[in-house]
Amino acid sequence: MPTPSLPVEIERMIFILCAQHKNRHTYLAVAKRVQVWLALDFRDDEQTYLIDYRLEPVAYRVVHLPSDRVAKKFLQSVESRPEFAEKTVKVLFFAAAVAIETAGKILGICRGIEELTLRVPCHLIGKNPVLQPMNALQQLRALSIDLASIFNNRVIYLPNIDILHRVTHLHISNAWASWQGGSQTIGVEGLEQITHLSFHLSTLRTDTSMLKGVLRRDNLVAMVLWRKWSVTDDQVEEWLTSHDLADRRIVILNSADFFSAMQGGGFWNYVECVVDWRRKNDGSAGSLGFITVTSGTSPHELTCEVQDGTSNVVSVYG
Secondary structure: OOOOOHHHHHHHHHHHOOOOOOOOHHHHOHHHHHHHOOOOEEEEOOOEEEOOOOOOHOOOOOOEEOOOHHHHHHHHHHHOHHHHHHHHHOEEEOOOOOOHHHHHHHHOOOOOOOOEEEEEOOOOOOOOOHHHHHOOOOOEEEEEEEEEHOOOOOOOOOOOOHHHOOOEEEEEEOOOHHOOOHHHHHHHHOOOOHHHHHHHHOOOOHHHHHHHHHHHOOOOOOOEEEEEEOOOOOHHHHHHHHHOOOOOOEEEEEHHHHHHHHHHOOOOOOOOOOOOOHHOOOOOOOOOOEEEEEOOOHHOOOEEEEOOOOOEEEOOOO
């Protein structure tokens, strides 16, 4: 075995930092000693501690599956280790190119996931292979979903899906889900445990009565409305004001940033920071300054600065 050119402690930390990279799975093709590192213990006056610095669990915590070929390779790597998969994989991202059958098998193994993005359409007639394993996910907190992934017929009613009564953070990627008529038909307001709700916004078609109904709930922390890149900030501000939707829990983001935000760690933490900032800075005037952010950044990377104005909207310039 060749002697490392760097001290083992430094070499270890380099690989741990590299494991945060989007191509982190490639770092598992290194020496076996890197994959099974456990060392680095330290002492205080009473006890010895052991810090787990294994590279593999870090690399597997967040998994993005862009195609069925990649998804099947991932499935092969975990199907013989279901306990490892359940304990380690916490965030799963399925792109539309993944087969629904493959997604169902993976969900049946990675039963400990906390965040799930599902863009896999189901074109099968009869039983949907993702429903049973998805409903069995007891730790799932955040779900971003294309409704075609769970409904393969014309009857689309969200309260019929067990898992949707347990998640607290829900993003629906179908633009029509917030339109007049559509939102009432699919039962969005029936999911009363949802504290974080996200839709795509249409200033021409979004159902304002549905939005107001959800906003009346005391347990709602944040509502994210994704605007089209062609819609200006002034148009969004005017639309919200004209429909009496100046609520500090509403956060407007640019839909052009959606996929980079999801692949970069999601947007909910950023949204919560914005809403919390508003709450802490909501003075006697009852309104906050218009908040802008740097162009070309993803929502999870954004920093806010306050300008003069009266809107309670966060705008992401695209």
